[in-house]
Amino acid sequence: MKILKFGGTSVGSIASIKALMSILESELPQGNPIVVLSAFSGVTNQLIDIAEKARQEQDYSAELKSIENRHFDVVRALLPAAAQNPVFSKLTIYFNQLEDILQSVSVLKELSPQTRDLILSFGERCSTFTISHLARQHFKDVLAVDGSEYIKTDAAFGNARVNTALSDLLIQNFYNLHQASLLFVTGFIASTDDGRITTLGRGGSDYTAAIWGSALAASEIQIWTDVDGMLTADPRIVEKAFPLKELSYTEAMELSYFGAKVVYPPTMTPAFLKKIPIVIKNTFNPAFEGTYIRPDTQPSDLPIKGISSINDVTILNLSGSGMVGKSGFSGRLFSLLSREQINVILITQSSSEHSITFAVKPDDAVNALQMINKEFELELQTNKLEYPSLESNLSVIAIVGENMRHTPGMSARLFNALGRNGVNVRAIAQGSSEYNISVILSKEDLSKAVNAVHDAFFSQLKKTLHVFCLGTGNIGKTLFSQLHSQMPYLAQHNDLEVKVMGISNSRKMHLSMEGIDLSSWEETLETYSEKADLQHFVKRMRAMNLPNCVFVDNTASAEPVQFYEQVLKSSISVVTCNKIGNSGDYSQYQAFKKAARTAGVDFYYETNVGAGLPIIRTLRDLMLSGDKISRIEAILSGTISYIFNNFRGDRKFHDVVREAQEKGYTEPDPRDDLNGKDFMRKMLILARDAGHPMESSDVSIENMLPAACMAATTVAEFYTSLEANASYFENLKSQAEAAGKVLRYIGKLEHGKVEITLQSVDESHPFYMMSGSDNIISFTTNRYSQRPMVVKGPGAGAEVTAAGVFADIINIGKR
Ligand SMILES: NC(=O)c1ccc[n+]([C@@H]2O[C@H](COP(=O)([O-])OP(=O)(O)OC[C@H]3O[C@@H](n4cnc5c(N)ncnc54)[C@H](O)[C@@H]3O)[C@@H](O)[C@H]2O)c1
Ligand SMILES: N[C@@H](CCO)C(=O)O
Ligand code: NA
Numbered sequence: 001m002k003i004l005k006f007g008g009t010s011v012g013s014i015a016s017i018k019a020l021m022s023i024l025e026s027e028l029p030q031g032n033p034i035v036v037l038s039a040f041s042g043v044t045n046q047l048i049d050i051a052e053k054a055r056q057e058q059d060y061s062a063e064l065k066s067i068e069n070r071h072f073d074v075v076r077a078l079l080p081a082a083a084q085n086p087v088f089s090k091l092t093i094y095f096n097q098l099e100d101i102l103q104s105v106s107v108l109k110e111l112s113p114q115t116r117d118l119i120l121s122f123g124e125r126c127s128t129f130t131i132s133h134l135a136r137q138h139f140k141d142v143l144a145v146d147g148s149e150y151i152k153t154d155a156a157f158g159n160a161r162v163n164t165a166l167s168d169l170l171i172q173n174f175y176n177l178h179q180a181s182l183l184f185v186t187g188f189i190a191s192t193d194d195g196r197i198t199t200l201g202r203g204g205s206d207y208t209a210a211i212w213g214s215a216l217a218a219s220e221i222q223i224w225t226d227v228d229g230m231l232t233a234d235p236r237i238v239e240k241a242f243p244l245k246e247l248s249y250t251e252a253m254e255l256s257y258f259g260a261k262v263v264y265p266p267t268m269t270p271a272f273l274k275k276i277p278i279v280i281k282n283t284f285n286p287a288f289e290g291t292y293i294r295p296d297t298q299p300s301d302l303p304i305k306g307i308s309s310i311n312d313v314t315i316l317n318l319s320g321s322g323m324v325g326k327s328g329f330s331g332r333l334f335s336l337l338s339r340e341q342i343n344v345i346l347i348t349q350s351s352s353e354h355s356i357t358f359a360v361k362p363d364d365a366v367n368a369l370q371m372i373n374k375e376f377e378l379e380l381q382t383n384k385l386e387y388p389s390l391e392s393n394l395s396v397i398a399i400v401g402e403n404m405r406h407t408p409g410m411s412a413r414l415f416n417a418l419g420r421n422g423v424n425v426r427a428i429a430q431g432s433s434e435y436n437i438s439v440i441l442s443k444e445d446l447s448k449a450v451n452a453v454h455d456a457f458f459s460q461l462k463k464t465l466h467v468f469c470l471g472t473g474n475i476g477k478t479l480f481s482q483l484h485s486q487m488p489y490l491a492q493h494n495d496l497e498v499k500v501m502g503i504s505n506s507r508k509m510h511l512s513m514e515g516i517d518l519s520s521w522e523e524t525l526e527t528y529s530e531k532a533d534l535q536h537f538v539k540r541m542r543a544m545n546l547p548n549c550v551f552v553d554n555t556a557s558a559e560p561v562q563f564y565e566q567v568l569k570s571s572i573s574v575v576t577c578n579k580i581g582n583s584g585d586y587s588q589y590q591a592f593k594k595a596a597r598t599a600g601v602d603f604y605y606e607t608n609v610g611a612g613l614p615i616i617r618t619l620r621d622l623m624l625s626g627d628k629i630s631r632i633e634a635i636l637s638g639t640i641s642y643i644f645n646n647f648r649g650d651r652k653f654h655d656v657v658r659e660a661q662e663k664g665y666t667e668p669d670p671r672d673d674l675n676g677k678d679f680m681r682k683m684l685i686l687a688r689d690a691g692h693p694m695e696s697s698d699v700s701i702e703n704m705l706p707a708a709c710m711a712a713t714t715v716a717e718f719y720t721s722l723e724a725n726a727s728y729f730e731n732l733k734s735q736a737e738a739a740g741k742v743l744r745y746i747g748k749l750e751h752g753k754v755e756i757t758l759q760s761v762d763e764s765h766p767f768y769m770m771s772g773s774d775n776i777i778s779f780t781t782n783r784y785s786q787r788p789m790v791v792k793g794p795g796a797g798a799e800v801t802a803a804g805v806f807a808d809i810i811n812i813g814k815r
Contacts, residue, residue, distance in 0.1 A: 001179075002027070002220045005036040005187065005209035009226040010283040011127050012041030012070075014077045019283050020131070021138050023224065024182075026286075028139065032179070033222075034212055036147070036187045037131060038205040039123025043067055044188075051119045054102040055111040064102070068095050071130050078134050087133045091126060098122045113157035117189075117199045121148065124186035124205070132184035143181040147208055148197055150174055151190035159201035160190055162211060164270070171215040185212065203264025214270035221271055221278045225262050229280045229291030230255065232306040237447050238454045240461050244291050244305055251305045252278075252293045254400040254436045265293070297402075303410065304401035304457050307450055313345055314365035314392040315427060315440060318372065319355035322384025330356060336375050342368050346396060346429045346438050357427050359440060365390050394426060395446040398438040399453065405434040414439070417456035420600050420815075421547045422571025423449045444545060452547035462495050465813045466546040468502040468511075468537070468572075471554030472525070474664050475577055476505070478802035479554060484518035486806070496813045501544065504537050506557070511540050538563050542570050550812055552805065553578045556668045561588075568595035568603060575808040577607035577801055583681035586693050602815065604808035609682045610636060610775040610795040612804030618791060619689050622781055629690040631780040631788075632749040636682040638773035638796020639665045639673035640704070640745045645771050653729035654722035665773050665796035671718050675710055676701040676745070676756055683747040683754045692752050700755040704745060736760040742768060766790070773797055 004027065010016050027033055039047075046067055053060040068091070075087050101119055105111050125146065132144035150170040153160035167190075175183075187205025190198045200207045206223060213221040227235075229243035230252065247255070249265070249272045256265040262280050271278055272295070281290040323329050330349070333356065337344055345359040360368055372388050379385040404410045411430070414437060418425060427440040441449055455463045469476060483498055490496045502511035503521060508529035510516065516524055541551065551567045553560045553576040561581040564574050565588075574596070576582075582589050582605055596603035609615045622629065635641055642660045647653055661670050672678045680699045687694050703710060706725050712718035722729075736743050741760035744767050748755055761768050767776055775795025778788035794800050 001031060001216060001218050002033040002222060003036060003209045003213040003218045004033045004222045004224060005205055006038065006224045006283065007205065007226075008038045008041035008043070010224045011037055011039075011131060014074060016283055017074060017078060017131060017134060019286070020224070021135065023283065023286050024135070025138060028182075032182050034175075034216070034218075035182070035184045036205060036209045036212065037124065037128045037184060038187050039127050040067075040070055043070075043123040043127070044120060047120050047123055048116070050102065051105060051111055051116055054105040055109060057106050057109065060102065064095070064099070067126075071126055074130060074134070079137065083133075083137070087130065090129060094122060094126050094129070114155075114196060117157045118197045120199055121186075121189045121197045124188050128184050128186045135182065135184065139182050141181045143178060143183050145174075145178075145183050145185040146189075147186040147212075148189040148191040150185075151200075151208065151211055152193060153190045153198045153200070155192050155196065155198065157198055160192075160198035162190065162200070162207075164211070167211060168215040171212055175216055200267070203267040206263055207267035207270075210268045210271040213276050214274045217274060218271075218276055221268075221276055223263050223278060223280050224283045225280060226282065226284060227262055227280075228282045228285060228288050230262055230293075230306070232458060233450055233454050234309060237309070237450050238307075240454060240458070240464075242458075242461070243288075244302075245289070246292045246294070246297045246300065247305055248297045248402055249293060249295055250435055251297075251400055251402060254398070254431075255306050255308050263293075268293070300403060302401065302458070303403055303407070303413075304399045305403075306400055307453055307457075308398050308400060309446060309450055310345065310396045311446065312362055312443060313359040313394050313396055313440065314362045314390055315357055315359045315394060316365065316368055316372070316388050316390055317355060317357045318385065318388045320379070320383070320385035321354070322379045322382075323356070324354055332375065333372070336371055337368060340364075340367060340371055342371075346427070346440065348427050348429045359394070359396060359427070362392055365392065391426070393443045394440050395443045395449075396438055396440050397446065397450055397453065398436050399457065400436050402435055404437070411437055413456050414453060417452045417547075418449055420571065421448055421452045421549075422599060422601075423452070448545045448547045455547065459495065462491055462497040463813060464497045464499055464548060465809065466499055466501045466515075466544075466549045467552060467809060468541045468549065469500060469552045469554060470504050470534075470537075470560050471556075471578075472503060472505040472522075473554070473556075473668065474798045475801050475805065476554040478798040479552075479805050480518050480521055482799075482802050482806050487518075490810070494810065494813070496810065498809065498813070501546065501549075502537060502541055504532050504534065506532055506555075508532050509537050511537065511544070513544065534559055534563065538567060541567075541572070548813070549573070550575055550809055552576070552809065553581070554805065556580070558584075564603075565591050565595045568592065568599055568601055571599045571601050573602040573604070573812045575602075575604045575805055575812070577605070577611075577805050579605075579608045579678070579681040579685065581605075582608055582685045582688070583696060586688065586695055589688055602812050604811065605685075606808050607801050607804035608685050610777065610791070610793075611638065611797065612800040612807065613775060613777075613791055613793050613795055615686075615775075615777055615791055616689065618789070619686065619779070622779065622783075622789075623689070623691065627781045627783050629779060629781050630750070630785070632686055632690065632747075632777065633767075633780075633788075634683070634686075634747045634775070634777035635744060635767055635770065636747055636775050636777065636795065637673055637676075637679045637745060638775055638794070639667075639670065640679070641770055641775065641795065642773040644743045644745075645774070647729070647733060652723070653726060654719055657722060658719065660773075663773075664798040669715060671712065671715065674705055676704065679745065679747055679756050683749060683756060687749050687752075687754050690749065692749075694752075694754065698754065700753075702755075702757045704758050744768075744770075 050060040135142045152163045152166045187208040231241040233241040235241045252265040275295045277294040342364045347358045349356045423445045425439045430437045499515040509532045510529040549572040606616045639660045647656045709721045712721045741762045773796040776792040778790045780788040
């Protein structure tokens with residue numbers, strides 16, 4: 001025999017009652033279950049409210065009427081007219097009785113816990129009566145049972161303690177007489193020996209189901225609700241939370257301790273003791289298998305079963321020399337708290353025994369503090385103890401699961417996820433059962449922390465990167481289109497989801513908690529945006545406090561650079577193709593690195609040199625493995641490379657420059673390429689990464705342009721001057737050609753010196769063969785001493801650059 005318990009949301013509406021009936025219909029062929037019902041959703045709370053209003057002599061009639069109407073409406077909708085009247089009459093009797101009781105509360109201006117329980121009992125009685133009547137339309141031999149007659153309790157109204165032996169007997173006797181009927185039992189309510197109504201406290205209908213199940217040795221207890229089972233985390237916090245197939249009793253208890261909402265496992269203890277399996281099922285999705293809670297679970301692949309959290313706690317910290325080695329101390333402390341009925345959520349003690357930290361509900365904190373001050377007055381006055389301090393606005397998160405037991409690396413994974421996201425851990429507790437590790441953190445970090453930890457443990461789910469992008473030009477635009485087209489691939493092959501949460505260019509910006517749809521980012525930016533304000537952008541990004549964040553700079557502006565350090569310090573990784581940051585003052589370059597290291601986040605800038613070519617990464621790997629760089633020789637201007645490779649035949653120099661610009665190889669201002677500045681920045685960044693603390697003034701650059709071109713004050717003027725100096729460039733070319741050589745602008749780092757020179761090289765030179773916007777770099781090192789390591793390929797252009805930025809972002813996601 002099974003117990004099927006339907007909670008408030010499963011009995012609150014016409015649709016849910018229909019669903020309930022069809023669930024019963026498919027269940028009945030396997031034998032009659034016992035159905036336990038809650039009050040219609042929301043009714044218990046309404047009754048509490050109405051009772052309170054009555055006590056204060058306020059008008060409650062409308063609210064009472066609305067409860068009545070809900071029951072009547074259901075009857076009207078689901079019963080044929082001819083069958084309605086007897087139900088209406090009985091319901092009217094219930095509501096008249098309730099009205100009478102409320103009247104007396106009003107007259108006496110007194111609402112005792114006993115009266116309150118009596119008032120609340122109408123919720124379950126009306127719902128069970130109504131639904132059992134509706135069931136008569138579908139099933140034979142239906143019986144409505146007032147469960148309060150069969151569960152006997154003490155007189156602790158509001159949260160009564162059950163007399164199990166007596167209740168078991170009453171239930172068994174009743175069932176023996178009526179097992180042929182389809183029984184509908186009121187949940188939540190019970191009675192004292194002398195017949196006064198009591199209630200069973202939080203999760204009371206679950207408790208009723210467990211008591212009946214245990215008394216009758218049910219084969220299964222089904223808890224029908226409005227979600228697909230117990231989830232891995234609170235779905236209001238973690239969008240990706242998913243239903244668990246199976247939990248052990250212990251896991252269910254641990255998860256619920258910190259607030260799993262669908263079932264309140266402590267009430268299921270009678271079922272646990274008899275090893276009866278419990279299933280959480282969704283009334284609105286009955287085909288879904290739901291969550292099984294049972295004693296012997298199958299081995300699971302999940303490293304943890306879930307993350308539970310308590311939104312608001314306060315911690316008290318007690319410390320002092322008086323505690324060391326005093327065995328009675330914590331005994332006194334905790335019996336004091338228990339005497340005061342203060343529930344201790346979590347305790348940690350330093351191994352020096354010098355301090356104890358414990359967490360309580362904020363409502364209990366001041367009381368706890370005062371009680372401690374009183375109890376330990378002597379120790380406090382003699383300085384053996386320090387006056388305890390309170391810390392509020394904190395939350396607790398706990399990871400729970402039996403697989404954590406004896407598995408090294410679990411706590412590392414937890415703290416790594418928290419650390420990388422800049423979540424400061426205030427206190428830690430691990431039960432010696434190893435089923436649960438709990439940490440206390442700031443309340444404002446709760447959502448970020450739970451999401452980051454969920455991502456870290458449930459790696460079979462997509463991990464989400466939250467990306468904030470500056471710049472919607474050549475590179476920015478291309479990055480968005482690459483991200484957009486690669487989304488499905490990333491999801492499938494990298495278990496990664498990249499969500500763009502903010503976009504800004506120099507005119508407009510837009511940030512969104514939902515993320516920006518990359519198929520229409522341009523319209524979104526036009527329609528919803530505000531005026532660009534970088535300071536504000538960064539502030540908002542930080543305030544969103546999301547896990548796994550990346551700040552991407554695709555501008556050529558000095559302004560974003562001012563924010564890198566503060567962004568890194570707030571545990572947000574930075575990816576930049578903008579070279580201004582790393583080629584500024586050396587102290588600034590160092591500060592970025594230090595900020596990233598300290599915060600444990602990434603600062604990636606692969607595209608600063610050679611666009612998407614793996615140059616920065618290669619150099620870093622060489623350095624990390626202890627190699628020494630003796631020489632770097634390189635062509636690192638894609639623009640100049642393109643110009644020399646295409647300045648052939650009767651083509652004009654300035655036309656080729658314009659073509660390079662049109663192809664997206666040049667900087668936004670092409671003068672930055674031709675005057676060597678862009679090349680200088682790249683050589684400087686390489687030299688710094690190779691361990692030389694250099695400034696830009698240390699780089700010597702041979703001008704490739706005549707003085708008149710260098711002096712041009714606008715881009716238009718620049719092109720005019722290139723045209724005017726056409727013969728200068730023709731000369732350079734023909735001289736080289738006459739000698740069987742080609743022109744190459746080459747950078748070199750050797751003996752701590754960096755120079756960039758214009759050279760004519762013949763075919764014996766390794767840099768002779770180049771095409772398109774090719775870059776080439778050769779590293780001569782201790783290990784690559786005879787023949788250098790060479791990286792070569794297209795070193796400019798929107799596609800290859802955006803791809804490099806993309807790869808940096810993904811690499812952050814992979815860590
Ligand atoms: N083109 C290449 O092959 C290549 C290769 C490697 C690196 N880069 C680098 O890429 C960067 C972008 O180049 P691009 O060609 O896309 O430039 P672009 O001029 O096309 O676009 C720059 C974007 O930055 C925005 N912007 C400027 N200042 C801003 C600010 N303060 N806040 C927010 N947005 C701002 C502009 O509105 C524009 O959308 C440059 O730093 C360049 O050095 C380019
Ligand atoms: N303008 C740059 C882009 C790549 O950094 C170049 O021409 O090399
Ligand atoms: Na690169």
